[in-house]
Amino acid sequence: MNSKVSFSAASRDYQAGRYTQSLATLNQLIDTQKDAKTYALLAKNLLQLGFKTDAAKAYCLAADCAGQGAYEFLKTAAKIHLESGNDDEALLIAMRNLGKAQEDPELAFIISSIYLRRQRRDLLRPFKKVLSESQNPEHARLAALLLNDDLLDETNQTLARNLFRRYPGNLAFRFLYLVCLREFNEFAEANKHQAPIDAALAKNDIDILRKDNPFYHLHWCGNEDYNRYATIGTRPLDPATVAYRRSLPHTWSDKIRIGYMSSDFWDGHATMKLLQRVLELHDRNRFEITLFDHTLPEYLENNRTDRSRWGKIVNVYGLSDEAILKTVRAENIDIMVDLKGHTSGSRSTAFNQPLAPIHVAWLGFPGSTLNIDLDYVIGDHSVLPDVAKPFYHEKFLRMPESYQPNDPANRPQPQPVTRDQLGLPENAFIFASFNGNRKITSQVVDSWCRILKRAPDSVLWLMANTPRNKENLLERFQAGGISPKRIIFCPRAPYEQHISRQQAADLGIDTFPVNGHTTTSEQLWGGLPVLTMKGTNFASRVSESLLRAIDLPELVADDLQAYEDLAVELALNPERVAGYKQHLREKRYIAPLFDAERFCHHLEHAYELMAERAKQGLGPDHIDVPALPPRTEPFGSNG
DSSP: OOOHHHHHHHHHHHHOOOOHHHHHHHHTTTOOOHHHHHHHHHHHHHHHOOOHHHHHHHHHHHHHHGGHHHHHHHHHHHHHHHHOOOHHHHHHHHHHTTTGGGTTTHHHHHHHHHHHHOOOOOGGGGGHHHHOOSSSSHHHHHHHHHHOOOTHHHHHHHHHHHHHHTTTTTTHHHHHHHHHHHHHHHHHHHHHHHHHHHHHEEEEEEEEGGOHHHHHTTTOOOOGGGGGOOOOOOOOOOHHHHHHHSSSOOOOOOOEEEEEEEEEOOTSHHHHHHHHHHHHHSSTTTTTEEEEEEOOOHHHTTOSSSGGGGGHHHHHHHHOOHHHHHHHHTTSSSEEESSSSSSOOOOOGGGOOOOSEEEEEEEESSSSSSSSSEEEEEEEESSOGGGGGGGGGSSSEESSSSSSOOOOOTTOOOOOOOOOOTTSSSSEEEEEEEEOOOOOOOHHHHHHHHHHHHSEEEEEEEEEESHHHHHHHHHHHHTOOOOOEEEEEOOOOOOOHEEEEEEEEOOOOOSSSSSSHHHHHHHHHTTEEEEEEEESSGTTHHHHOOOOHOOOOOEESSSSSHHHHHHHHHHHOHHHHHHHHHHHHHTTTTGGGGGGGHHHHHHHHHHHHHHHHTTTTOOOOEEEOOOOOOOOOOOOTOO
C-alpha cells in the first residue's frame, strides 16, 4: 500500500465526513506509518465517531511521536478526557506539563476543574491569575469558582473585583462581587449593584437567580420560593439517576450502617462542636458508624480529639466522585448522610451516584440541597414547616424538638467574667450580636439603629472581622443617627473565652435573613438570651428552633416591628432579661436543646423509620419522629 496515497485518502475521507472509511484506511496504514500526523488524524476520526476515550489515547500516541509539538497533542488529550469524565487520566497528563499551567489558561482550566471537584482548594491558588486574565468566558467562570471561603485573602477580593469589572454584564460575576462586598459590609456599593437584581425580580425575572451561589444567596434572599433557583455550580439532576439508585439490590444486616460524609471532622470546626457527642453516643449494638472524611490535612493537624470515638474513619480526601462511590459501596452503607450541602468543602455531587439505598441531608446547609440526589432532609417543625414542602425535592424528616444537635460534654462551661475585664460599660443595657459580619445587612443595621434610638441607655456590642468591617459598620450607624460611642467592637477570641464573655451582655439580637445557627446555640449555652423573629426560610428560622428547644418561644417575635418593639421593651425592663438568664441556668441540663443523649435517641429512631420504609420497598415519604416524654431530672454535664 502506498502510504502517501493512503494517508491522503484518509484525510480526504475525513474532510468529506466519511469518518468510518477514513478510520478503516488509517487502521491499515498504522502498522507501517506510526507518526504524529497519522495518530492525530486517527484521533480526529475517533472523536467524530464518539469514541472520546480512544481519541484521547490516540492523541497521546501522536505526542509520543511529535517531539517539540507533543505538548499541544497532550493538552488536547487531557481536554478530551476531562470532557469525558476521565478525571484521573486528564490529571495525569496535565501534571506531566505542570510547569506550563501558570501560563496556559487551557491547561490551568483542566487542572483547576479537577481539583475543584475534588475539593483540593489548597492547590488552586497558582491558577487564579491566568484563568481570570483569559479571554475565554469558560475560564473566567471557573476563576469565579476558585474564590474560596477565605474572603479576607486579598487575591480572592481582587479576583472577584476584576472579573466583575471586565464582564459587568455577567450576572454570575455580579453575584460574586456582591459576596465580597457583603463580607466587608460595603453597604453602599452592595446596594448599588444589588439594585438591578431587585429590579429584575420585581418584574418576576426569577431566572437571573440561576447565576447565584446557593449558599451566599441565602445571605440576602429569605424567599423560600426564590431559593430554589440559585443553582450556579450545580448540574440538573437526572430523575433516572434517582430511580436507578433506588432499584439496586441491597443486603441489610441486623445493624443499620450509617455513613456520614464531611470535610469538618476535626474538633475545632463548628459542626463538630455540635455533633461530636451524638457520634460518641450512637448505640454500637444497633448501628455501625462510618465517617467518610475529606477534611483538609492542615485542619487535622490541629485536631486534639481521638476521632475513633466518633466512628470508623475512611479517608476520601482528594478522591474523584467515582472513587468515592467505590469506597462507600465497599462499606455497604444503608443510610448515607451529607453533612455539607452547598457549603465550602462539599462533596455533595458524589451523592448523585448510588452510594446507598437512602441519601440524607443534615446540618451543613440550611435549605434544599439543589440538584443533588437526596431522599430526606433532617429538620424540625420550626425550620421545615408544612408551607415549605413545595420548595424541597427532599422529603422532610422532622425531629420532635430541634434539628440541631448540641454537645454538653465537650463544650467548655462558661466561666465568671466581669464587664470591667471586657471594657464594657457597667450600667448600660448591652445588646450583642456575635454573628458573622456578612450576615449584618444594611436592613439589619437600620433596624438596630431604630432600636438604639428608642432605648437611649443601651449600647450594641459587635464582633468585627477586620478594621474595614468596623469602619463600614460605624459609618452606617452614624448615617442612621447613632453615635459611634454606642457601638462597641470586639475581635474574635479563643472558643473558651468567647463562651464566657457572652454572658456579659444582656440580650443577643439576631440577624436576618440568616440567623445565628451555631452562634445562637453558643449564646444560649453561655447564658445569653437571644431575640429573633419568625423567618421565611430554613436559614431564617434556626434561632426559633433553638429557642423553642430551650423553652423560650416568647423571644421569637412575629415580624420586624415586633422584634424592634420587644428589644426596646426588654431594654427598658431589664428585670425580665434577668429572668430569662435565670431560666437558661435552670434549663441548661433539662431542656432538650443541650440533651445530646435525648437527641441521639430521636435521631436513631429517625434512621430506623427511614430504613424500615426502604426494607419494605417503599419510597421516601415525610416522617415526623415522635418525642420522648419530657425530662424532669438534669442529665448532667457528661450527657
